[in-house]
Each structure stands twice: as C-alpha cells, then as structure tokens.
Amino acid sequence: xxxxxxxxxxxxxxxxxxxxxxxxxxxxxxxxxxxxxxxxxxxxxxxxxxxxxxxxxxxxxxxxxxxxxxxxxxxxxxxxxxxxxxxxxxxxxxxxxxxxxxxxxxxxxxxxxxxxxxxxxxxxxxxxxxxxxxxxxxxxxxxxxxxxxxxxxxxxxxxxxxxxxxxxxxxxxxxxxxxxxxxxxxxxxxxxxxxxxxxxxxxxxxxxxxxxxxxxxxxxxxxxxxxxxxxxxxxxxxxxxxxxxxxxxxxxxxxxxxxxxxxxxxxxxxxxxxxxxxxxxxxxxxxxxxxx
Amino acid sequence: xxxxxxxxxxxxxxxxxxxxxxxxxxxxxxxxxxxxxxxxxxxxxxxxxxxxxxxxxxxxxxxxxxxxxxxxxxxxxxxxxxxxxxxxxxxxxxxxxxxxxxxxxxxxxxxxxxxxxxxxxxxxxxxxxxxxxxxxxxxxxxxxxxxxxxxxxxxxxxxxxxxxxxxxxxxxxxxxxxxxxxxxxxxxxxxxxxxxxxxxxxxxxxxxxxxxxxxxxxxxxxxxxxxxxxxxxxxxxxxxxxxxxxxxxxxxxxxxxxxxxxxxxxxxxxxxxxx
Numbered sequence: 001x002x003x004x005x006x007x008x009x010x011x012x013x014x015x016x017x018x019x020x021x022x023x024x025x026x027x028x029x030x031x032x033x034x035x036x037x038x039x040x041x042x043x044x045x046x047x048x049x050x051x052x053x054x055x056x057x058x059x060x061x062x063x064x065x066x067x068x069x070x071x072x073x074x075x076x077x078x079x080x081x082x083x084x085x086x087x088x089x090x091x092x093x094x095x096x097x098x099x100x101x102x103x104x105x106x107x108x109x110x111x112x113x114x115x116x117x118x119x120x121x122x123x124x125x126x127x128x129x130x131x132x133x134x135x136x137x138x139x140x141x142x143x144x145x146x147x148x149x150x151x152x153x154x155x156x157x158x159x160x161x162x163x164x165x166x167x168x169x170x171x172x173x174x175x176x177x178x179x180x181x182x183x184x185x186x187x188x189x190x191x192x193x194x195x196x197x198x199x200x201x202x203x204x205x206x207x208x209x210x211x212x213x214x215x216x217x218x219x220x221x222x223x224x225x226x227x228x229x230x231x232x233x234x235x236x237x238x239x240x241x242x243x244x245x246x247x248x249x250x251x252x253x254x255x256x257x258x259x260x261x262x263x264x265x266x267x268x269x270x271x272x273x274x275x276x277x278x279x280x281x282x283x284x285x286x287x288x289x290x291x292x
Numbered sequence: 293x294x295x296x297x298x299x300x301x302x303x304x305x306x307x308x309x310x311x312x313x314x315x316x317x318x319x320x321x322x323x324x325x326x327x328x329x330x331x332x333x334x335x336x337x338x339x340x341x342x343x344x345x346x347x348x349x350x351x352x353x354x355x356x357x358x359x360x361x362x363x364x365x366x367x368x369x370x371x372x373x374x375x376x377x378x379x380x381x382x383x384x385x386x387x388x389x390x391x392x393x394x395x396x397x398x399x400x401x402x403x404x405x406x407x408x409x410x411x412x413x414x415x416x417x418x419x420x421x422x423x424x425x426x427x428x429x430x431x432x433x434x435x436x437x438x439x440x441x442x443x444x445x446x447x448x449x450x451x452x453x454x455x456x457x458x459x460x461x462x463x464x465x466x467x468x469x470x471x472x473x474x475x476x477x478x479x480x481x482x483x484x485x486x487x488x489x490x491x492x493x494x495x496x497x498x499x500x501x502x503x504x505x506x507x508x509x510x511x512x513x514x515x516x517x518x519x520x521x522x523x524x525x526x527x528x529x530x531x532x533x534x535x536x537x538x539x540x541x542x543x544x545x546x547x548x549x550x551x552x553x554x555x556x557x558x559x560x561x562x563x564x565x566x567x
Binding site: 039132135261275 | 320327332366369370373374378380381382384386387388389390391393394395396398399400402403407408410426441496498500502504506507522525526529530535539540542546549550553556557
C-alpha cells in the first residue's frame with residue numbers, strides 16, 4: 001500500500017470518526033422521530049378501534065386505553081353484509097392484480113423485444129393514458145357500463161381497474177424486461193427452448209420483482225377504490241365494496257368514530273400484510289425500474 | 293381492452309361535453325341536442341370554474357413540492373443511519389403508503405377532530421375546527437396527501453441513491469462538501485432521471501386528488517370552498533346531473549395533464565433516452 005493511499009485512507013477514517021458519528025446520532029434520532037410521527041395516525045386508528053365508546057368521546061384523548069374492547073369491531077362485523085363487502089373487495093382486487101400482471105407482462109415483453117410499426121406511438125399512448133383523470137372518465141364509463149348491462153356487478157369495477165392499472169404496469173415492467181440481456185434469449189433458443197418456454201420459465205422469474213412492484217400499485221388502486229364503487233354500484237348493495245361499508249359509519253354531523261376506525265383497521269390490514277410480504281422485492285423492484 | 297376501456301370513454305367524454313346531456317337525456321326522455329362549444333363557453337364564463345382551477349393548481353403545486361421535499365430529505369436521511377432506525381422509518385412509511393386513501397382521510401379527520409381529536413388537545417386549540425376555514429381545510433388535506441404519497445418518493449429516491457457508487461459520495465465528503473452541497477451538486481444531477489419520474493408521477497397524482505377532498509371536506513367544503521377540478525366535475529355530473537358540464541371539466545383536466553406529459557417527454561428526450 002502506498003503511503004499516499006494510506007494517508008488518504010486514514011483521513012477518510014478520521015473524517016468518519018469525527019464528523020460522522022455525532023451527525024449520525026442526530027440523524028438516527030431524527031429518523032426515529034419521523035418514523036413515530038408517520039406511524040402515529042395508524043397507531044391512533046388501531047387504538048381508537050379498541051377504545052370503548054366513552055373514551056373515544058372523552059375530552060381528554062389519551063394515547064393508551066385502560067379497557068380495550070371489541071365493541072367497535074362487533075358493530076362493524078354486525079353490519080349487514082359486511083363479510084360480503086369484504087369478499088367483494090377481495091375478489092375485485094385479486095382479479096385485477098392477476099389479470100393486469102399477466103397482460104402487462106406480455107405487453108411489456110412485446111414492446112421491448114419486438115420492433116414493430118407504431119411501437120413508439122403505443123408507448124406514448126401508455127404514458128398519456130396514465131395522465132387521464134380516472135374521475136373524469138367516470139361519467140362516460142358509467143354510460144359504457146350501462147350499455148353493457150354491467151352496472152351493479154363486480155365486472156363494472158374489475159374491468160375499469162384493469163384498464164387503468166395497465167399503462168403504469170407496462171411502463172414500469174418495460175425497464176425490467178429491458179434489463180434481461182438479449183444474449184440470454186438467444187442462448188435459450190440455441191438450447192432448443194420454445195418461445196413460450198423462454199417466456200414463462202426464463203423471462204418470467206427474472207422480471208418477477210418488477211411484477212411484484214407493479215402488482216402493489218394495481219392492488220392498492222383496486223382495493224382503495226371509492227369512486228367506481230360509489231358510481232357504478234348504485235342500487236344493488238350486495239355488490240358493494242369495503243369503502244362503502246366504512247362510509248356507513250361516517251356521518252358528517254355525528255360520525256361514529258369507533259366504528260369508522262374499526263372499519264378502517266379491517267380495511268387497512270390486508271394491504272399492510274400485502275406490503276410487508278412484498279416489502280423487500282418492492283424496494284429492489286422500484287430501484288430496478290428507475291435504473292433503466 | 294385498453295382501447296375499449298380507455299380510448300372509447302375518452303372519445304365519449306369529448307362527445308358528451310359537446311352535447312346537452314342531463315337527466316332527461318340519460319333516461320331517454322328527451323333527444324340529445326348538439327351544443328358545440330356551448331358547454332365550454334358556459335364553463336369559462338363561470339367565475340367558480342376559474343376559482344376552482346386556480347385552487348386546484350395551487351393545491352397540487354403545494355402537494356408536489358411538499359411531497360418531494362419530505363420524500364427526498366428522508367431518502368437522504370435513510371442513507372445516513374444504521375439498520376434499525378432505517379427499518380423503523382421504512383416500515384412506518386410503507387404503512388402510510390399502504391393505507392387506503394379513504395381510511396387515511398377518515399383517520400386524519402379524526403386526529404384533527406374539533407371535539408375528540410388529540411391534535412387540538414396537544415396544541416391547546418380548544419375546539420378549533422380545521423375544516424371550517426378554507427385554508428386550514430386545504431392544509432389538512434395537504435398533510436394527509438403528503439403523508440400517504442411521500443413514501444413512494446422516499447423509497448424510489450433511496451433506491452436511486454444506493455445505486456450511486458459510494459466512492460463518489462466519499463470523494464465529495466472528503467473535499468469538505470456539506471450534505472446539502474452533496475445533494476445539490478452530486479446527487480441531483482446523478483438522480484435526475486429518477487427525480488423526473490417521481491416529480492411527474494406526483495404532479496399527475498396530486499392534480500387528480502379526489503378521495504381526500506371528497507371525504508375530508510364533505511364533498512368540497514362549505515359552499516364549495518375546497519373544490520378541486522376533479523371533485524367539481526364529479527359534483528356537476530353526478531350530484532346535479534349536468535353530465536355534459538362535468539365532461540367538459542374532464543376534458544379541460546385532460547388537456548392540462550397532456551401538457552404536463554409533453555413536458556415530461558421533452559425531458560426524457562433531452563436525456564437521450566430511447567422510448
């Protein structure tokens with residue numbers, strides 16, 4: 001090791017020791033405080049869901065509860081058809097995630113691996129499609145669904161969600177498919193693999209992190225949807241979804257906060273579980289998507 | 293599929309916006325009549341439309357700037373801490389991200405509730421109502437929007453910073469650059485593609501905020517003081533059955549966002565990225 005290099009290294013170490021350590025403690029304290037602040041609304045939500053009614057309506061809200069109770073949850077689950085709403089939400093979200101992941105995978109492969117006429121136009125279309133305010137399209141979609149006779153059915157929620165999550169999914173997945181070296185494809189064909197085999201057994205596992213990242217987005221948009229459910233499920237309440245069930249408790253003048261918080265908890269938990277499951281892949285997935 | 297569910301409704305949207313379309317036409321009681329740009333001229337001569345447009349732009353801009361500032365600052369912070377605080381922050385952020393817009397809205401409303409919310413208690417504000425005043429209501433919604441949308445920025449930018457070679461950052465630190473200086477002069481240029489993506493996504497999302505405004509301000513606030521374009525269009529179309537006016541507002545939004553897209557494409561082009 002040359003003396004110059006040694007000198008530089010010791011200077012780096014010095015710097016680390018003297019400037020970084022105190023800075024790091026402050027940074028870590030900040031990080032923990034921010035984490036607490038960010039998590040606080042969620043904590044308060046779960047807490048309030050377990051608080052007895054008297055404590056919720058008290059003038060001295062406390063960050064703990066002395067008598068946790070399941071009353072609010074009982075009210076939520078006791079609500080007519082709540083299980084039905086929950087199931088409807090699950091059906092819609094799962095159908096949207098699977099369908100849009102499948103279509104987006106094929107479409108992303110098509111636009112990255114093949115050059116065809118209108119390819120660039122198509123890509124720009126995908127980008128433009130993301131800009132479309134979903135809410136503005138609710139009006140014409142309402143008429144489309146009416147003409148298709150799908151109002152009040154889960155299809156009226158599934159189909160638009162697939163359509164709206166696809167552009168973003170394809171746009172993101174493109175980067176992943178691009179990242180798989182073409183040589184790999186050639187080698188696979190050389191070894192006698194068919195196109196389908198390459199697609200499903202080689203390309204698919206390689207872009208899986210990307211698929212996970214995009215699935216998160218489509219899952220959230222479908223699970224959280226409030227507008228379509230409100231607009232397209234107009235009379236047949238048995239086809240309604242969770243957000244609607246939550247709003248039952250939220251009356252602007254006198255909201256049943258316990259019920260709202262319990263319903264919110266029930267609604268948030270599946271998404272949280274989904275997130276925790278895919279957390280690691282999500283971070284690497286987003287990193288990969290933006291690196292291309 | 294895409295064509296059917298995206299292109300066709302957009303076409304319909306344009307179509308509806310140039311017809312006279314109200315409840316009577318929907319139920320087939322009256323024939324639809326062509327109005328040309330009548331709906332648009334009615335819209336543009338309506339003072340409320342301009343006010344809502346202005347509010348939307350200002351609100352979206354405030355949301356985007358705050359989200360980006362918070363997201364980027366925390367991303368940098370994440371790179372300077374050890375595993376445990378990093379995991380804590382990451383999990384909290386993922387929690388906020390995962391929270392459905394509607395539950396986030398109700399929870400924040402509850403936190404700031406005039407009678408039973410903890411925030412007023414802690415700040416000693418008595419029964420100050422946050423949703424009563426125009427700006428405080430917008431501010432409350434802004435807090436919720438930033439809360440649920442900064443994690444996307446943070447996670448993405450963090451992933452980007454990690455991809456920057458450590459030597460580069462070390463060299464900058466060795467030359468005595470402050471953290472702010474490193475961010476300005478080293479990270480921003482290197483992360484530009486990522487920053488463009490998150491900025492544009494934020495613009496798109498924040499311009500289209502619907503659920504938060506709808507739920508938190510009760511459909512647009514007292515006398516519509518908290519309306520943004522999206523909610524305005526919805527109210528016009530579904531609450532007062534003026535479908536064509538709602539559609540015209542939708543077209544205006546679409547055009548504004550298309551302009552944003554064009555700028556985005558220009559930026560991508562300039563970086564020499566091939567589509």
